[in-house]
Amino acid sequence: MxxxxxxxxxxxxxxxxxxxxxxxxxxxxxxxxxxxxxPYAYEVTPPSPPAYGVMVPAAIAKGRVASVETAQAEASPGVLAVWSHLNAPRQAERGAKVHPRSTAAAKPVFDTDRVAYFGQPVAFVLADTLENATAAAGLVKIAYVEDAPEVVFHDVLDEADQPPGEEDVEIGDFHRGFAEAPVQLDQTWTTPLQNHCQMEPCATTAWWEGPRRCVVHTSVQMVKPAQHGLAETLGLDRDDVHLMTRYIGGGFGGKGQTYEDLILAALGARELGRPVKVTFTRQQMFHGTIHRPATVQRVRLGATRDGRLTALSLMTTTHCQRHGAFTEHASNFCRSLYAAPNRLTGHRLVHLDLPHAGPMRAPGEASGMLSLECAMDELAEQLGLDPVELRIRNEPEVDPETGKPFSLRQLVRCMKEGAQMFGWDRRNPRPRQTREGRWWVGMGMAAAIRGNFLxxxxxxxxxxxxxxxxxxxxxxxxxxxxxxxxxxxxxxxxxxxxxxxxxxxxxxxxxxxxxxxxxxxxxxxxxxxxxxxxxxxxxxxxxxxxxxxxxxxxxxxxxxxxxxxxxxxxxxxxxxxxxxxxxxxxxxxxxxxxxPAADARNWSQHTYGAHFCEVAVDAASGEVRVRRMLGVFAAGRIINWKTARSQLTGGMIWGVGSALTEGNLPDPRYGSLINQDLAQYLVPVQLDIGDLDAIMLDEVDDKANPMGIKGVGELGISGAGAAVANAIYNACGVRVRDYPITPDKLI
Ligand code: MOS
Known part of the structure; x- marks a missing residue:
């Protein structure tokens, strides 16, 4: 029909x-x-008692496996099998695709002795219980031949190249526009490697119904690519993989692809003739899945004295895995955000021997807004303009790069209504003026933008x-x-x-x-x-x-x-x-x-918002408390006020994490991530967040789809961290352009 x-x-x-x-x-x-x-994927009750699989991660960042000593592990209680690249069951070649219409290709495990990153699974133990499998995994002895890894991003920035197939986008003559601008800003921001930290790790329960039909419960964001990828790897018809993912404890982009748990559970169940459960541990999640890569972002803004942008540039340098092909497109969003006749945006990419970089909630915007929206705050101060007013003066009539009309753009309304509700007029534009006991108090704001498509x-x-x-x-x-x-x-x-x-x-x-x-x-x-x-x-x-x-x-x-x-x-x-x-x-x-409607590409279509934040900074310790945060968003018709608001406030809390606490530190010696659990990778908790609210404008975007609804899942984080950073500056007069803004950077 x-x-x-x-x-x-x-x-x-x-x-x-x-x-x-x-x-x-x-x-x-x-x-x-x-x-x-x-029942989450690991908790699903299979038709008969399962075996448990535990992965052994590589202890080096680069090199090869020289030998695998499994005798002790195999003799360990309850052990059913021990696999490595030496004896893993046969699978399709990497990238193979028997079904031309598959949405994913084969992703075999243990198809090489090469180690490409710390934490890459190199061996696998199946046992009758999780405890026995875990104990035996510790007895597998692996010797490596190590190569010197390159893992320190800031050491190799000079080697960064244009990502394959991409070009910088220049409109007008940026360099001339910038050189001639009466007011100029040229600053660089850095953001660290970040991790999704889903509550539920990647995990799979698998069993077989006869020799050719595999049933898996796994934790993934996209059903078809996971089903197809498993079928291609095992050489099955796609319809002979029945893949279910009923309840998922967080994805955030990190489960937009599959990992070794899926393949190993299916292979294990086939080889043992009984159901198998495989999960990543929390520590394995940090290395064995993907992360948001670090960035270096140079922002250049040129403006007239009355605050019209004449030149705008955001250039991002980022990293991905040596054999990977991901770019954090932190510069893309600003192509649609503010008017300026001369514009330059683009990306540079360097390959490292770290684990794989990949998409994480609002890939691009989440990082990029942390620079541009602070640059706008700095420029407003240089011009003696209110930050809201500066943004209003640079509101484009049509998409500033493509010239396409906006489907619906209510950014100004978000800023104006937010300013009024938040009491923005009570902000002292001069920093380091408001003191309450030991606290410096200040306010900051930032815009939010995130693309929308169907x-x-x-x-x-x-x-x-x-x-x-x-x-x-x-x-x-x-x-x-x-x-x-x-x-x-x-x-x-x-x-x-x-x-x-x-x-x-x-x-x-x-x-x-x-x-x-x-x-x-x-x-x-x-x-x-x-x-x-x-x-x-x-x-x-x-x-x-x-x-x-x-x-x-x-x-x-x-x-x-x-x-x-x-x-x-x-x-x-x-x-x-x-x-x-x-x-x-x-x-x-x-x-x-x-x-999508036939004319969907005739419109520049986005969701918008404005963040307002009040912080207190401890004058002695540099501790930052987020006292109040308000986001006002325009994201089409809202289907469910509660779930939409939760997405937006959840995103804003991520923004607080980006601003204040989150970041993985690669260890230059091993290529591992030093902080690899939730005690050391600090995601904000309830007590870190003060009075937090998200307001959604009554909006219908009739260019989006017949219902006029758009997305909210990634909008909330866009710009949120910048509002916190801007509030910190207003409170204590310190500009930190190196995220996260930890207390040591403020005192
Ligand atoms: Mo998302 S980071 O596009 O799942």
């Missing part, structure tokens, strides 16, 4: 007759999670003889609220109470959706759900008017109303359950699909 593609058509979600859209609906799966009964997706809707609507989609919920917003969209579309909706997601056998990432999840999955719902409405209406037993018989199907769990035509009505039980007792199932 066709999808809903007419963007002007009113639809039930936009009409929102019941008021369910936008409501603070509690999390669909919340009770399961808070009572510990939601991907193709499918969903199915069913109705059964009890009138229950079931949404099915290969979508994931990484803690963001996908289950809940899909339930709301379904209830509103079908005119049934929330309690009459079931949601099934996280399964490779359901209609495919791209999953969770890039803050496209709710809009993408939701648009396909709306399409499926509209198709089910049509099918139900036609069933009713064609059924002589229905009070709606003979009516116009286009006029059928869906409300209160039933259908109506004027005063003729019946319940969904009555209709389906009588006319389609097996139930009805239809699919729907959605894709």
């Amino acid at each position: 066709s999808s809903v593609a007419d963007y002007s058509l009113p639809n039930p979600v936009s009409e929102n007759r019941s008021g369910l859209i936008g409501k603070a609906v509690d999390r669909y799966e919340g009770p399961l999670k808070v009572t510990g009964t939601a 991907l193709p997706a499918k969903a199915s809707f069913s109705v059964d003889a009890e009138g229950v609507i079931t949404v099915r989609q290969g979508m994931t919920d990484i803690g963001t609220g996908s289950y809940t917003v899909l339930a709301q969209i379904a209830a509103e579309t079908m005119g049934v109470p929330l309690g009459q909706v079931r949601v099934e997601i996280g399964d490779s056998e359901l209609p495919p959706a791209p999953g969770s990432g890039g803050q496209f999840g709710a809009a993408t999955a939701g648009s396909a759900a709306l399409a499926a719902g509209m198709n089910l409405r049509k099918a139900i209406a036609e069933l009713a008017v064609g059924d002589p037993g229905s009070p709606l018989h003979g009516g116009d199907p286009a006029q059928v109303q869906f409300q209160d769990g039933g259908i109506a035509l004027g005063n003729r009505a019946e319940s969904l359950s009555a209709l389906i039980a009588r006319a389609a007792p097996e139930g009805l199932t239809v699919e729907g699909d959605s894709r």
Whole structure:
């Protein structure tokens, strides 16, 4: 059946007759999670008692495995197998793709004796219990031939090159514009390597149903690429891998790909003929998965004396793994943020023998806004302008690089309303003026921007003889609220109470959706759900008017109303359950699909926000307390006030972490990360956060999708750390351009 593609058509979600859209609906799966009964991938009960796998990580950053001594491990209690590159089961070659339409290629484990990074799995132990496997893993003796690794980013900045296939973007003549500007700023910011620190580590439970069908429960953000990658690695048909990811304890980009746990669990289960569980440990997560790479960002701003930007440049240097191909695009966002006739943006990349860099929540913006939004604060001070006013004076009419119109841009409104709500007029523009006992007190602000886009997706809707609507989609919920917003969209579309909706997601056998990432999840999955719902409405209406037993018989199907769990035509009505039980007792199932509108690329489309922050800085110790933080965001129609607000405040808390505490320190001797647990990698906790609030403007972006919704999952972190840094400067008069702003840098 066709999808809903007419963007002007009113639809039930936009009409929102019941008021369910936008409501603070509690999390669909919340009770399961808070009572510990939601089975995460490692906790799924397999059909028979499982074996447990433990990985042995490499203890060097670069070189090769010279020998593997397994006799002691093999003799250890309960051990069932010990694998390394010497004896691992055969898998497809790296990158192999039998199915040309696979969304991922083979990713074999132990296919080489080369060690490319500290923590790379080099051996694997299977045993009857986790304890026995862990003990035996400690008995595997590995000798290495070591090469000298290059792991210190700041030592090799000169070697950085243009990332393959990329060019700098220059508009006008930046160098001339900058040289001629009456007011200039040229400063460099550095951000450290960061880690996702999901509460749930990457983990898999696997078993086989016969020799050719593999069942896995794993923790991933995208279902199809994980399913395809496993199938390609094992040489199976894609449909012979049944992959489920029902509950996920955080992703943040780090589970946008799969790791060795998935392959090893599936291989182990096949070789042992019994289910196998494999998890990364917390320490292994830091090295064995991906991280946000460090950056060096040079910002140059040229302006007139009345605060019009004439030249703007952000150049980012970053790093990725020697054999990797990831670039932290920290300069991209500023191509759409402020007007300036002369512009230069680009990236430089250096390869290191560190673990793999990859996407982490708001890749690009999260790092890049930490420089540009502080540069704007410094420029405002140079000009004697309020930082909000400086930004308003450089608000572009159209996208400053492409010239495309904005789909909808309410950045100024976010800043103005935020300033008023926060009491920004009480800020003393001169730093180091407000003292309360031992504390210097100050305020700062920053803008927020994050791109918005939609991907193709499918969903199915069913109705059964009890009138229950079931949404099915290969979508994931990484803690963001996908289950809940899909339930709301379904209830509103079908005119049934929330309690009459079931949601099934996280399964490779359901209609495919791209999953969770890039803050496209709710809009993408939701648009396909709306399409499926509209198709089910049509099918139900036609069933009713064609059924002589229905009070709606003979009516116009286009006029059928869906409300209160039933259908109506004027005063003729019946319940969904009555209709389906009588006319389609097996139930009805239809699919729907959605894709970006044909003209989607004609618009410059983003989500926006403004952060306001008040901090106190201890004059003696340099300790920073975030007293108050307010974000005002414009992100399209909000489906669920509670889950959207939680995404935004969660992002803001990440921003506080970026500003004050987070960062991994590579050890130049071993290429390891020195801090590799949650006691030493400091993510802000409840007591670190003062009065925190996120406000969402009442907004509908009718260029985004038929519902006018956009994403919020990555917007909250964009700019949040810069607002904290700017507040610190206003409080104590110290500009720190090297994140995180730890107390030693303030005293
Ligand atoms: Mo995200 S960092 O695009 O999952």
